[in-house]
Amino acid sequence: MANRHLRGLTDDEIYARWQERFERVRLELTFLFSVRRKFRQVQAMFTDNKRLNAIGSQAWGWVLLLWGRDAVMAVRRELDDDTNTISLGTLLDEMAARPDVLTRRRYMAHMTGCDETLIHLNDEAFTKRGIIASASDRTGDHLDPAAILADRDGLVGAASPVIKYANLMIAHRSPVEGLEMTVEDIHVALDAMQPVVKKYHVLLSGSALTAIEPTEVGDDWREAFTFAWFDRPQRGA
Numbered sequence: 001m002a003n004r005h006l007r008g009l010t011d012d013e014i015y016a017r018w019q020e021r022f023e024r025v026r027l028e029l030t031f032l033f034s035v036r037r038k039f040r041q042v043q044a045m046f047t048d049n050k051r052l053n054a055i056g057s058q059a060w061g062w063v064l065l066l067w068g069r070d071a072v073m074a075v076r077r078e079l080d081d082d083t084n085t086i087s088l089g090t091l092l093d094e095m096a097a098r099p100d101v102l103t104r105r106r107y108m109a110h111m112t113g114c115d116e117t118l119i120h121l122n123d124e125a126f127t128k129r130g131i132i133a134s135a136s137d138r139t140g141d142h143l144d145p146a147a148i149l150a151d152r153d154g155l156v157g158a159a160s161p162v163i164k165y166a167n168l169m170i171a172h173r174s175p176v177e178g179l180e181m182t183v184e185d186i187h188v189a190l191d192a193m194q195p196v197v198k199k200y201h202v203l204l205s206g207s208a209l210t211a212i213e214p215t216e217v218g219d220d221w222r223e224a225f226t227f228a229w230f231d232r233p234q235r236g237a
Helices: 002-006 011-048 049-054 057-078 088-097 102-111 115-127 145-170 183-205 221-225
Strands: none
Touching: 002 088, 011 049, 011 057, 011 183, 011 221, 057 145, 057 183, 088 115, 088 145, 088 183, 102 115, 145 183
16 A cells, blocks of 8 residues: 555655655654653652642643643554555555665765764664665665564554554544553553664664654753642632
8 A cells, every 4th residue: 555655756756755754753753752751750740749649639630631642642643554644654664665765875875974984884784774685786785674564563562552542542432431551551652663763763864863852951841830820819809
């Protein structure tokens, strides 16, 4: 199915398509991971603050619902297999259908102007990713589709409880009355995406991605929680 969208495109056009779409995925995942960090910081407030922990169950339930639903649907969207959508999953499907586009030549072109040591290290790194060797020209070596599909299957496996919950309990009103899923299941699904995104970021851009989650800069956003938000109305006022 994925291959029909690539018909009529040159290899260079397909590669450019993947670069543009992957960057959109990466940017949205960067935002998702930054929001997860804030969620964890708020969670720590409710855990560590004894008064908040004692009286804040309704507020915490609301925060959990807001973040949880958003995160669950984000996982579902990134692993969507609808070929008419842009997602990490559909990109991997397209790459598996046309692995011959992901050649050593295109990958090493990003290293133009680098010193010989870096070029050698990146050349070795490409080989270690699982390739099919070209019979005529080493620069025509390309990724093994089995390796790409293994990455795809690994993500689906890690996110299986989250995807099932999203499909049955959020995206659709199914007859299922209840389905078990934990916050840890969401974290597992998100964490599984990080090494895959880092791997294909290098292949498509030539630059290493140390982490999806951005580094916090500037003032601590939690400063807003250091003063009361709600002024209780006085009786008789």
